[in-house]
Amino acid sequence: MFRHRSRGVFAPLALALSLAPLGTAPAAAQEREVVFHQVSVSSREATLRLEFNDGPELVISLQEGELRVGDRSVGQIEPGGALDASWRALLAEAIALDNGAVSRLLASWTAPEGLSGESAAAAELLQSELASTFAGPPPALSPRPALEGLLLRQDRLLGLAAALQGLSQEGLRIEVGESVVISSDEVVPGSLVIVDGSTQLEGRVRGDLILLGGSVTFGDDARVDGNVRWSDARIEGNRDAVRGEFMEVGTSAALRDTEANLRDELRREIEASLRPEIQALRNESRSRSPSVFRNVTRGVSGLFQTLLTFGILLGTGLGLLYFFPRNVDVVARTARHATGRSALVGFATFVLGVPVWILGMLVLVVSIIGIPVALLWIPAFPLAVVLAMVAGYLAVAQNLGRWASLRQFGPFQSADVSRPAMRLGIGLMVLLSGFAAAHLLQIFGGIFMPFRVILNAAAGVLGVLTVAVGLGAMILSRGGRDPAFAGPSWDNDFDDAPASWSQDVDTDPLDEEAL
């Protein structure tokens, strides 16, 4: 549809261009006082906002590559390109100036050379806008870049086609990308077409006035015998100068909306026509993958996650054993010999941790000296608690590993638990075995759901208890530095023959507590 309309556009446009040569007209100086200016420059935007003593505000913004003048988009600019850099440099200079100096600076801006395509057209418009806004004649511009810019903008051409419908070509005058002044003694014999330019109309237009982009200001003595057809344009001044009507012929935004609506409509139609097939395919897919496969997939995935967790915890634990073997040993012994006390301290920390953190923060903040410390306290305290929980958990896992081996549980009975790493590995297996079993049951289908829930709950409770005891042991032993609550050394235990371990377990009631 759009292709068809586009073809229709070029014929009257080409004819009009051939009939009416593009030209420039002398511009009169327009002194405007800037009463407010706002300059915003950041990596995302470079925006200028001006308010004048005699009229509406001017906003030129460059945001994420789109250059806008007021509400209308005048083109996409390559980020980091010559125009982007030039505009930013201009605003960076303007940011330190007063209103008057800003006016002079903006009026003297010229677009960088070597621009092409949409950037050239946008620069043309920008320069034209600034020149028409401030005093001084606009710089001489060759018509060719403006025309090229116009031809590259399909939306503007579409607007032009709509505006030129039924327009008489007799005496037609077209101005593209220029600041035009029709002085009071000047008469345009036919219609006047202004594309992306600003116009000061003091004289007479015998035909219609067509505005696409840009602006027109009607002087007191201005006169337009026909209608004003406009799109994306700003109209100011004496509106009584127009004998006919003001007719909006559709904005480029509206045209874009139409195009977008058509695309959406087409997409909806395609989706509607394909919906039965898609639904059939979905049903077929579901019938091919019964829930048993979903259960297998989820169960295997869960097992894999548990294995990954085991690996991460084991790696962390081995690291702790390598770098802090004595501390881990003291924490583990504290957890074993003061299990109840450790659990109480751990649960108390669960409850009081957050209030202590907040209170500490407040105390530090309200004292001036403490403010820098507060900056450290805010992230460091929760981080320290989490680290203590992990370290304590791993230390208690060692105890569990030793306990499982001494109880001669299945595969663990022949393990050499004199090695801390072995104890840690076995302990983690015990702690995570509940989750692993639950995932394993999931593979065999939904009928095991109750068992899975029980296993998950039991493993969760065991995990929480382990964390509580471990955290408490970490606190009681000051991170493994204070053996006040620790029992005899592991090494002493394991220096004995394996038989004595069993004896030790049988006679030492604290081992029961260690769980």
Added chain:
Amino acid sequence: MRSTLALALSAVALAGTVSAGAAQSWSDMQIARAVQGEESLEVHVKYGAGRFNLRAVDAPHLYRMRMRFDEDSFEPLHEYRRGRLEVGVSGNQRWNSSLRLADSEAELELALSRGVPIDLRLELGAVVTEIDLGGLQLTALDMALGASESRIRVSQRNPLILSRASLKVGAASFTATELGNLNAREILVEAGVGEVKLDLEGLTLRESELHAKMGLGSLEVRIPSNVGIEVQRSTFLASVNAPGLSRRGNTFYSENWDSAEIRLRIRLESVLGSVTIIRP
């Protein structure tokens, strides 16, 4: 005192919108507006963290503002309508749990017209403040400072008489010099925690009053020797050091109280800390 503690906490809230580890994207903004027949200006500044400067500016400016802020975490606040100006920054809803109390690069510079009567209201959080109120025509002054380091100066006399100037300080180091130039009938200084230094050089009103409330910390008040002073104190665990004052009942007076052309009544309230009155 609760309000000043709340002020300190609100300073944390004002400043606590940025993740300490987050990358920052700095944005610069300048705004200037010319006087267009305004007969008065009502100014409200709300600024959470960074540096804040305030001074007077000559015509034709009504105000001029320059701001640098992290656009990932803050949005600039600028609203002007019919003689009412509101400026500052506001958090952009990306609430994070960590705090950064003062940002070295964030900055707000504000200059206000010398030629227009101004009602000035400042709410500053964890801010390093440098203010010179000299040259401004102040009709009202209300300042609330959070956890900040503030230096305020009134380098030139306020041509208008203020009925009351209110300075509320949370947890801060606060120094105010030439406060007498405010031309205020009453100056209220309410401080929570910190160090407060007040210099009342420039007093010209025949009768004026200083009401200083201090929670925890030290308060130092410097008063020109030609000013007669009367001190009433209400302290809990605070020491008051005021050499040269004589006691009549529960009130202390300077030697020149009866003869002085300029008199200042001081009401001191302090919970814990020290209060020192200096007569140079």
